[in-house]
Amino acid sequence: MDNNLGDLYRDIIIDHYKYPRGNKKIEKSDVYREGKNPVCGDEIEVSIKVKDNMVEDISVECVGCAISVASGSMLADTIKGKPLDEVKKIAKIVKSLLKGETIDESVDLGDLEALEGVNKFPVRIKCALLSWTTLIDGIESLSEAETLTTSSTE
Numbered sequence: 001m002d003n004n005l006g007d008l009y010r011d012i013i014i015d016h017y018k019y020p021r022g023n024k025k026i027e028k029s030d031v032y033r034e035g036k037n038p039v040c041g042d043e044i045e046v047s048i049k050v051k052d053n054m055v056e057d058i059s060v061e062c063v064g065c066a067i068s069v070a071s072g073s074m075l076a077d078t079i080k081g082k083p084l085d086e087v088k089k090i091a092k093i094v095k096s097l098l099k100g101e102t103i104d105e106s107v108d109l110g111d112l113e114a115l116e117g118v119n120k121f122p123v124r125i126k127c128a129l130l131s132w133t134t135l136i137d138g139i140e141s142l143s144e145a146e147t148l149t150t151s152s153t154e
């Protein structure tokens, strides 16, 4: 069997699952989104605090399988302190990585590289994507709201 479970549950994934980063409440969030993956039963709440177009703080609370929790934890770890544009770019790369597509190797993915093994397990891809789609959904709602308030002259 090529689809070794060891590729899926790498040590780094287990570590993020056991000790999820960003699993705490933040006081005043600018973006709050809930996400669900009904196929697996994963549920997630993502809150971020934005300052000067950067992610100042993030909270990810995920109840679900190891892959969804680990992916959410890595997300929290990776995007804190990053500009929103870069966050969107990273989310795209993660999507490609999970689909087994060629990725932009100039970007340092850190722990996220451990998610690469998930692309051999199609049923788990949604689990790994949940936190990212929920986050991007939230960020996009934020920029829409900003456009509404700042583009009144157009």
Ligand code: ZN
Pocket (backbone or CB within 6 Å): 037, 040, 041, 042, 064, 065, 066, 067, 068, 127
């Ligand atoms: Zn799952």
